[in-house]
Amino acid sequence: MSESGTGEAARPWLREIGSIVLGVLIALAIGEVADGLRHRVNARATLAVIRTDLGRNGVSLEERMMKGRCYLRRLDELRAELAAARRTGRLRPIGAIGRPNIRPFYQPGWNTLLGSGELNYLPRRQIDGITSYFSMVETYDEMQREEQSAWARLRVLENRTGPVEGDLMAELETTIEETRNRSEILNVTARQMWIFQHYLGVATDRSFFDNGTTAAMARASVVCQPLQVAAS
Template sequence: MGGERRQKFVREVGSVVLGVLIALGLGAIATEIGWRVEVRGARAAMSGELGELIGQGEERVKIEACIERRLDDVARVVRDAERIGRLAPLGDIGLPPYRTWPRGVWQSTLDAQTAAHLDSELLDNYATAYDFADQMATLHRGELDIWTRLHTLSGPGRAFSAEEARTLELAISQARFANRMMALAGIRMKQVTSAYELGYDRAEADLYAKQPIAAFIICQPIATEIPTGYGQAPMRGVSQRALDNPITRASLGLGVKRQ
């Protein structure tokens, strides 16, 4: 191969290699841009989810004292019943508000590998905030079981033993602990979110945090209507309330869906 032909061959190979490198570089840039768009979208979605979670946490802080007072009332019922050996007639004692503690956006961010493209410190901070949300969800599930046990006190009046008093006193203590820990976790989650500037939707939070105290059953007096028998449970009539107050786009703060 002559020198001129060799030079031409080298130039052609060089052009191909350069073209490949440019294509690879452009592909890498496009991929990076794509991940940045994904991260931006994920952070915007998590802002809404964190807003809901923080609002639910603020709600628990707001009604913490109401729940403590209700547990004081229940403790007096147990103490008086043990003293005389009989439960007095008692209506529905209520229940802390049922909440879902969502984490679907965060889980989707992890599953889609989008989280791997967050700055490592930012990822750790989001994980810490959602850890507190997970704690509240776990505590709340246990809390519902505890309050179901406490509802065995509601009824028309019956004999009551010291052994039953000990069992219910333990349930009362467990309910107090769950209440205090949920309030604490709610405070810490908001503090982490604010301290690390993760961002959250304040309007979403206010849907829960700005509910008046009177809106919570647990902050109202114990119901005066006395059940006709024992074996009661929380959330009586919940199906009808759900039908009377359906979830709609408007109730979720969403606009009218375009056709």
């Protein structure tokens, strides 16, 4: 058989192979497009959950923004009482000092998004905003726990009788300074997180407490009342 005859015979076979390969490539392309579309749909559904979480977290952030100055004022009051005790050698009896609230932050939507690997299917602006927000949540949660421990140590001053001196005095003074610094950072962080929440277009969820109720509860809390100190 001539070479031309062999080539003619092979052409149908080659065309069939080409058709199969082309079909496979088209199927892969369609599958990739469909897969990408599915990931984008999932990511946007999870984003809706995240937005709900942010709205709920907004209540805790606004509470912190309202009460943050109370925490700093209380620490300044305790600092003044210890300074007076250093001068007089006697600590005046101090009533309840109160404490900051610790509020867990909703983040199931964020955890789902990270676990699915679908974060990059969101628009870049949303990725940057959400990532920044939840990185601050991690820091904020850790500092809240540290803050609670510090205020627990300060409650040794409540209704205490007798002198406060030596190592105990030094420890309490140091705790007040460290706690005040931590409170300032938490106050600023809460404000930044609240700004990010609104940057992402999420309003605070008022389903449980409206702004007026939250403010009234803050004003009524022990830590926002003047420190009760017995006359020396």
